[in-house]
Amino acid sequence: MGEKPTAAAAVTSADVARLAGVSRATVSFVLNNTQEHRVSETTRARVLAAAEQLGYVPHAAARSLRAGRSNLVLIPASVSAAGSLVSAWVDDLESELERHGYVLVLHAGRFPDPVSSARAWAELRPAAVVALDGDSLSGQAVEVLSRAGVRGVLAFASREVPGAHTVDFDQSRIGALAVEHLVARGCRKVGVVMPQERGLGTFARPRLAGAEGVAARSTATVTPVDLSYTHESAAELAARWRELGLDGVFAYNDEYAALLLHALRNEGVSVPGDVAVVGCDDLVLSALQQPPLTSVRLDLPTPAQVADALHELVDRGARPEVRGMEPFLVHRQSS
Amino acid sequence: MGEKPTAAAAVTSADVARLAGVSRATVSFVLNNTQEHRVSETTRARVLAAAEQLGYVPHAAARSLRAGRSNLVLIPASVSAAGSLVSAWVDDLESELERHGYVLVLHAGRFPDPVSSARAWAELRPAAVVALDGDSLSGQAVEVLSRAGVRGVLAFASREVPGAHTVDFDQSRIGALAVEHLVARGCRKVGVVMPQERGLGTFARPRLAGAEGVAARSTATVTPVDLSYTHESAAELAARWRELGLDGVFAYNDEYAALLLHALRNEGVSVPGDVAVVGCDDLVLSALQQPPLTSVRLDLPTPAQVADALHELVDRGARPEVRGMEPFLVHRQSS
DNA sequence: CACCTGCGGTAACGCGTGTAACCTTGGTAG
DNA sequence: CTACCAAGGTTACACGCGTTACCGCAGGTG
Numbered sequence: 001m002g003e004k005p006t007a008a009a010a011v012t013s014a015d016v017a018r019l020a021g022v023s024r025a026t027v028s029f030v031l032n033n034t035q036e037h038r039v040s041e042t043t044r045a046r047v048l049a050a051a052e053q054l055g056y057v058p059h060a061a062a063r064s065l066r067a068g069r070s071n072l073v074l075i076p077a078s079v080s081a082a083g084s085l086v087s088a089w090v091d092d093l094e095s096e097l098e099r100h101g102y103v104l105v106l107h108a109g110r111f112p113d114p115v116s117s118a119r120a121w122a123e124l125r126p127a128a129v130v131a132l133d134g135d136s137l138s139g140q141a142v143e144v145l146s147r148a149g150v151r152g153v154l155a156f157a158s159r160e161v162p163g164a165h166t167v168d169f170d171q172s173r174i175g176a177l178a179v180e181h182l183v184a185r186g187c188r189k190v191g192v193v194m195p196q197e198r199g200l201g202t203f204a205r206p207r208l209a210g211a212e213g214v215a216a217r218s219t220a221t222v223t224p225v226d227l228s229y230t231h232e233s234a235a236e237l238a239a240r241w242r243e244l245g246l247d248g249v250f251a252y253n254d255e256y257a258a259l260l261l262h263a264l265r266n267e268g269v270s271v272p273g274d275v276a277v278v279g280c281d282d283l284v285l286s287a288l289q290q291p292p293l294t295s296v297r298l299d300l301p302t303p304a305q306v307a308d309a310l311h312e313l314v315d316r317g318a319r320p321e322v323r324g325m326e327p328f329l330v331h332r333q334s335s
Numbered sequence: 336m337g338e339k340p341t342a343a344a345a346v347t348s349a350d351v352a353r354l355a356g357v358s359r360a361t362v363s364f365v366l367n368n369t370q371e372h373r374v375s376e377t378t379r380a381r382v383l384a385a386a387e388q389l390g391y392v393p394h395a396a397a398r399s400l401r402a403g404r405s406n407l408v409l410i411p412a413s414v415s416a417a418g419s420l421v422s423a424w425v426d427d428l429e430s431e432l433e434r435h436g437y438v439l440v441l442h443a444g445r446f447p448d449p450v451s452s453a454r455a456w457a458e459l460r461p462a463a464v465v466a467l468d469g470d471s472l473s474g475q476a477v478e479v480l481s482r483a484g485v486r487g488v489l490a491f492a493s494r495e496v497p498g499a500h501t502v503d504f505d506q507s508r509i510g511a512l513a514v515e516h517l518v519a520r521g522c523r524k525v526g527v528v529m530p531q532e533r534g535l536g537t538f539a540r541p542r543l544a545g546a547e548g549v550a551a552r553s554t555a556t557v558t559p560v561d562l563s564y565t566h567e568s569a570a571e572l573a574a575r576w577r578e579l580g581l582d583g584v585f586a587y588n589d590e591y592a593a594l595l596l597h598a599l600r601n602e603g604v605s606v607p608g609d610v611a612v613v614g615c616d617d618l619v620l621s622a623l624q625q626p627p628l629t630s631v632r633l634d635l636p637t638p639a640q641v642a643d644a645l646h647e648l649v650d651r652g653a654r655p656e657v658r659g660m661e662p663f664l665v666h667r668q669s670s
Numbered sequence: 671c672a673c674c675t676g677c678g679g680t681a682a683c684g685c686g687t688g689t690a691a692c693c694t695t696g697g698t699a700g
Numbered sequence: 701c702t703a704c705c706a707a708g709g710t711t712a713c714a715c716g717c718g719t720t721a722c723c724g725c726a727g728g729t730g
Binding site: 011057065078079094095108125147148288 | 430
């Protein structure tokens with residue numbers, strides 16, 4: 001009686017060595033073609049053949065355990081929290097990092113506080129961590145990562161995060177830019193949509209803060225309004241729109257903006273007549289809305305630049321310059 | 336002169352042991368509170384204090400190396416390839432897997448063929464692999480994974496993948512359903528949008544095949560039309576719409592459908608008068624289009640069910656039943 | 671006094687790698 | 701003949717961890 005049907009033990013370099021009739025060291029020399037050590041053509045061929053035949057693939061964990069450093073780059077973010085804009089960016093970053101021999105990995109655990117999150121990430125012992133929502137990264141969390149041997153932490157954040165390499169990425173400027181625009185268009189009572197979906201709060205709160213900062217320097221007021229990404233929630237919000245008395249709204253996102261736009265129309269609220277609407281991300285679909293959506297566009301640093309910087313950071317511990325995010329407004333008919 | 340400023344060596348359990356004045360074994364017993372071994376309250380406290388003070392976090396790789404099994408579950412997919420529907424699903428799956436002690440990780444490398452892709456995934460030695468695009472998974476690729484000690488491969492695919500646990504997920508049924516509907520609505524010359532974005536081909540091709548299958552059993556014809564997710568591409572396609580002479584189109588996706596919808600309107604092509612349009616995913620925004628978009632909705636197996644099945648697969652090698660995907664049509668005014 | 675019986679702790683091994691150090695062999699110069 | 705060398709191979713160790721076996725010691729029992 002065998003074990004489980006597919007209990008084929010994992011193939012190790014020792015198996016390859018055995019089959020090729022050489023030592024494990026030789027196998028290692030061949031497969032990594034180490035320059036410091038010569039190995040004859042015939043045995044090299046034998047080893048390669050054996051590896052091929054067994055379908056050997058090295059064990060990354062063991063390798064980096066031995067090497068004392070991993071080639072993992074971790075982006076601690078949930079898949080859905082990234083809009084389509086950021087998703088595409090992350091994809092490109094992955095390709096760029098591959099050029100340098102890194103493996104990019106996406107993983108967010110759900111944890112109450114930054115430190116226990118950091119602890120979970122640290123278990124993977126990545127070479128570097130790229131925090132897109134760097135503002136939710138405490139200095140203490142970075143400390144945890146550092147103590148775990150993470151060589152570089154790149155934080156996209158508005159404020160300097162102690163111990164991390166910070167790239168300017170001030171979410172509050174987005175809210176500020178949107179509300180500045182709305183105020184300039186004559187709005188006096190501006191709403192700011194707070195999405196209720198999990199994971200979005202870390203982006204939404206600073207955007208609200210930026211909006212409030214602008215309002216404080218003008219005669220306008222800012223009111224946060226909760227909105228879930230469902231028809232029901234949007235309809236419910238639109239239904240009490242007149243009593244809210246808002247004449248402008250920054251909708252967090254183009255997607256939330258589009259949702260709100262349609263709910264308002266159903267309610268007979270005219271855009272931009274009764275209320276001006278501004279979104280964010282300048283998605284492809286935004287220009288297609290009725291009316292076309294004014295949006296804050298984010299110019300992200302190029303993935304190639306970030307990948308290079310990351311490599312610098314991990315390899316030489318340098319503190320490379322990375323241009324930050326530069327938001328600007330794309331004006332269309334919704335405002 | 337010191338090394339790099341932040342060259343703090345990673346904290347290991349040996350450091351904790353040293354500080355607590357006990358052996359490494361004791362540290363391990365305490366931190367994993369092993370039931371087989373008693374340890375006095377006082378030393379337990381000392382160990383915990385030391386671990387806390389040093390900010391110790393275990394090394395997942397070393398742990399699973401020793402244990403002979405990892406707790407990694409790999410989803411080999413690029414972030415952007417997953418639409419918002421799937422993203423949310425993946426997020427939930429992550430939570431469910433966490434309950435079982437697994438760590439879900441997203442990582443796609445860009446490789447030419449399935450086998451070298453599989454090789455890259457296998458390096459991480461995950462406990463399981465969940466292939467959302469299981470149809471691009473060859474039996475040979477599964478073999479590679481299996482040889483690397485991956486305990487379970489869950490493939491969402493239309494056909495049985497040798498060696499993998501297949502969950503029925505027939506993309507071609509989506510295309511078939513859409514075209515069946517279009518034909519029933521009187522369409523004779525049906526277009527099928529082929530998105531040009533990388534990574535989408537594996538989903539688009541079977542959908543086209545399903546569409547063609549339906550057409551073959553009717554008097555209608557199917558024509559693939561290329562479309563990139565940009566205004567320019569859509570406008571260019573819409574411009575030559577009349578010469579294409581299509582009276583129905585399955586647009587792959589609600590997002591591509593919406594893009595096409597607007598381009599067609601700009602060109603003066605009426606929907607559904609001149610051409611009926613069907614999308615897929617039934618996104619929140621789809622009902623809000625002008626006209627509201629008919630869409631194929633996918634009923635995915637619940638994340639909880641998949642997580643349980645995965646655990647079964649990894650832990651007991653069982654072959655649990657997982658209900659497959661069940662697509663159905665949501666009819667609106669665009670067709 | 672010899673003997674078992676928990677209790678609380680430690681030494682030591684192995685997981686799969688990469689590499690520094692060493693060993694063997696044949697060829698060649700002194 | 702001895703000394704040396706380069707080429708091509710192997711042995712041995714460490715990376716951080718979990719676990720098995722063992723050990724000292726106290727207190728009870730025959």
